[in-house]
Amino acid sequence: MAMMLAGFAGANARATFHLMQIEQVSGGVNGDATAQAIQLRLRSAGENLVSGASLWVADAAGTNRILVLNIPSNVVNSTAGDRVLIAGTNFARYTSPAAAPDFAMAHLIPTNYFKAGRLTYEQDGGTTNTPGTIFWSLSWGGTNYTGPQTGSTFNDADGNFGPAYSGSLPSASTNALRFTNSATALSTSNVVDYLLTSGPATFVNNARSSFVVFVLQPPSLSISRQTNDIRITWATTAGKTNILQRATGTATTGLTTNFTGIFTVTTAPAPSPITSMRGP
Numbered sequence: 001m002a003m004m005l006a007g008f009a010g011a012n013a014r015a016t017f018h019l020m021q022i023e024q025v026s027g028g029v030n031g032d033a034t035a036q037a038i039q040l041r042l043r044s045a046g047e048n049l050v051s052g053a054s055l056w057v058a059d060a061a062g063t064n065r066i067l068v069l070n071i072p073s074n075v076v077n078s079t080a081g082d083r084v085l086i087a088g089t090n091f092a093r094y095t096s097p098a099a100a101p102d103f104a105m106a107h108l109i110p111t112n113y114f115k116a117g118r119l120t121y122e123q124d125g126g127t128t129n130t131p132g133t134i135f136w137s138l139s140w141g142g143t144n145y146t147g148p149q150t151g152s153t154f155n156d157a158d159g160n161f162g163p164a165y166s167g168s169l170p171s172a173s174t175n176a177l178r179f180t181n182s183a184t185a186l187s188t189s190n191v192v193d194y195l196l197t198s199g200p201a202t203f204v205n206n207a208r209s210s211f212v213v214f215v216l217q218p219p220s221l222s223i224s225r226q227t228n229d230i231r232i233t234w235a236t237t238a239g240k241t242n243i244l245q246r247a248t249g250t251a252t253t254g255l256t257t258n259f260t261g262i263f264t265v266t267t268a269p270a271p272s273p274i275t276s277m278r279g280p
Contacts (some may be wrong), residue, residue: 062147
């Protein structure tokens with residue numbers, strides 16, 4: 001009886017974080033490689049005790065492993081299909097609303113890994129040379145990726161997650177690389193299971209809040225004098241509030257931070273045209 005109870009306890013402990021997918025990955029947004037994001041998805045209920053797991057990335061040969069994050073704590077929501085969002089420092093700048101990731105990446109995926117590389121979700125205890133138990137593996141770069149593809153059979157029936165997805169890790173647009181099957185699905189092969197999103201990616205955190213990636217427009221600010229008026233023109237961004245303020249002072253001195261609002265407008269969810277303000 002004691003042996004049976006011990007075996008049951010061990011099985012239950014393993015059922016806390018290992019049934020997980022790497023659902024969606026972005027190497028950056030609009031060319032900003034500090035705006036990376038990784039979205040995990042629970043394959044089964046009760047797999048939210050992710051403090052026992054880590055994310056690692058390797059180069060095109062499957063070597064030079066870098067610890068992206070040793071997940072520091074568990075998450076709350078634990079229904080099958082719930083997500084865990086890990087993001088880089090500037091990811092929130094490119095989402096509407098501003099993203100609230102569950103965890104910040106400790107180390108970004110290096111840009112020279114974008115052409116070909118491998119991201120693994122694995123049990124704590126791995127090192128730069130030796131991985132822990134690999135529960136999910138995502139490699140990209142097609143034949144440019146020459147490293148290992150294998151892992152455990154918890155989430156892939158034969159323990160081989162390859163061949164690699166044929167393209168590079170997206171970073172220059174608003175797209176992400178996304179697992180196309182259901183939350184309960186096993187991995188078959190990365191080249192079959194993953195596609196680029198058809199448009200701007202939507203990321204979801206464990207609180208079930210959604211964040212849509214958008215193109216961050218430059219301010220395109222111009223100021224011109226028109227007789228006794230001043231015209232200020234700028235480009236708006238979808239779903240954002242723009243405020244024009246003023247403060248007293250001269251052209252060179254006396255300016256304060258005690259601003260007074262002149263103009264406020266919230267743009268529509270769809271991209272808006274150039275907005276201009278004319279005033280004294």
